[in-house]
Amino acid sequence: MSSPRIGNTRRLIRQTMTIARRDFIATVFTPTFLIFLFAPLIMGSFGAIGGLGAMSVAQGSESKNRIIAIAAPDQGMVITDLDQRLRRIFRTSERPPELMVETPSTDPAAQARALFETKEFDAKAVLYGPLDKPVILYGADGPRSADYLAQLAEDTLRAARSGGTAPLSTPTKTAMVRARASLGGQNQAAFFTVFGIFFLTLLLAGQAVGTMAEERSNKVIEVLAAAVPLESVFLGKLLGMFGVAILFVAFWGTLVSQISAIAPGLAGAIQEIGPAVGMPVYVILFFAYFTMAYMLLGAVFLSVGAQASTMREIQMLSLPITIVQVAMFGLAATAASRPGTPLATFAEIFPLSSPFAMAARAANQPEIWPHIAALLWQALWVAIVITIGARAFRRGVLQSGSGKMNLKAMFRRG
Missing domain, CATH: 3.40.190 (D-Maltodextrin-Binding Protein; domain 2)
Structure with missing residues (x-):
């Protein structure tokens, strides 16, 4: 016979996954999700149109x-x-x-x-x-x-x-294919890695703010909090939005992996760009560091959403977080271009920049063991941030008014 503690743990996990499934379905099975899924393509199209316009103007003037x-x-x-x-x-x-x-x-x-x-x-x-x-x-x-x-x-x-302009030598030119990525290609891969994780976390984790503020404003969050523990609500929402993020990354990752078939010329241009640890290990580490970065930022954004009740408050609270993330991107990008320096070591240790900097390290340095230590270190900080976020989440929901009595009754039952 299972102990009451094991039964409570199972119930918490089941409740957490129920909240996660609810948020995942509510986000994915909507028409607006398609717009969100193709947002990079839409933004890229607008950028390409602007770039083509500027290029045509420049070429028109240069032709004269x-x-x-x-x-x-x-x-x-x-x-x-x-x-x-x-x-x-x-x-x-x-x-x-x-x-x-x-x-x-x-x-x-x-x-x-x-x-x-x-x-x-x-x-x-x-x-x-x-x-x-x-x-x-x-x-x-x-x-x-x-x-x-x-x-x-x-x-x-x-x-x-x-005696004339005739060539005095006849060169023999032979194209070489590298067995591994060049040093310059590894540094480029490191920068693209930092930018990719930064872009994905900022784009995907920001959804948690609006979701939380919307459910708080229409009192749905109080109904959920009255039915299940607040920690399960917090973790469930975080996991649900992370599931949306995985779907987004899997969709675009599949397209990028087929770049050689879609654009053979572009594939040839990036042939020498590659990670130092090898592509299979790099893919695993990229996903692991993206997970850590998303959990860190997602927990912070979810906590912000729990404190805010209007879009204006969300904007005011989210701006400092975004500024910090941009600063971490700048730190990690600089560290990626200077591997092995004290600056790179600091960026790899500092919790907020560690996922970005260590992902870049996977691109420009072949050692594997530092990533094991880094993932354990980052997992510790993810647990700390989630714990702090859950407490902030609790305070935010408790301040919502009508949920106070239900929460007290729930805790007495627990």
């Missing part, structure tokens, strides 16, 4: 930029040939403006200055004079274009002395 070389026809042909060859080493976004070659007039200096006043294009830099001592004029944003024209003049003279 020119660099001009005033040179004799024979030199102009060499300059044009060398320009086409040099442009291959630049990325598309970093290439110099389009080159124009002008035949010199009787006054090249006046001709060069006049090119800055034309309405047909925007001259960034103009070269004239003998190539061994060229004169280069440039505008406010043309220093790099001036350097490029100077290099063209230098290479033109070298080509004349070597």
Whole structure:
């Protein structure tokens, strides 16, 4: 026969899971959940539209930029040939403006200055004079274009002395595929890890505030508190919202895992970005640290929701928490770029930044044992935060008015 304590524990677990199932179903099985589920896609679409608009404006203005070389026809042909060859080493976004070659007039200096006043294009830099001592004029944003024209003049003279612009060497280029991610790729993976956990926790844990305030305002929370212990209500709501978070992460994680099939070009670009501990272990650690970060922040937000009864109060109380989270993101992101430093060690130990910093450590350092200690340390703080949150939750519900007598009666029954 089971002892009364075991029976009470089972009843508390059953009540907690009932509250969790209720909140999970009430959140997921609604039309608005689809909007929430596709919120990253909606936000990304708006960002892409804005980015495309800004890009089209920038490209429209850049297409009118020119660099001009005033040179004799024979030199102009060499300059044009060398320009086409040099442009291959630049990325598309970093290439110099389009080159124009002008035949010199009787006054090249006046001709060069006049090119800055034309309405047909925007001259960034103009070269004239003998190539061994060229004169280069440039505008406010043309220093790099001036350097490029100077290099063209230098290479033109070298080509004349070597007998032409024909290549003097024939390189053999072989693409290499790394067996593991590069150091730069690991650092990038660390930053993406910190940003991913920060974004997910801030987006998903914030739901708890509105849910709690809504149920407190319509007295539903008092009915729940009269039926089950407040600790079960608190933990049940936290687990229910965490279930919603898992569904959200699983949906988008599945899409991201298929990126090689959806966008092969993008998959090739991120081929060298990867975690130092290996992808299977990284996925497990990412989920574990996301769980710790969510429980920490979710408990705090749920406690805030229990204290607030209006949206204005929620905003006032949530703002300091959000500011602290942004500060923790900045600390962890800085630590991710400086692994092994005292700053990184502090970020890995400090409870609020530890999930972010340790997840980044999984990306840029291969050791496994520190994660075991870190997860135990974070689990301790999750228990502390949940305990404090449950007490704050109790005070918040007890202050709601009509629930006082029911709660006292419930505790006498317990």
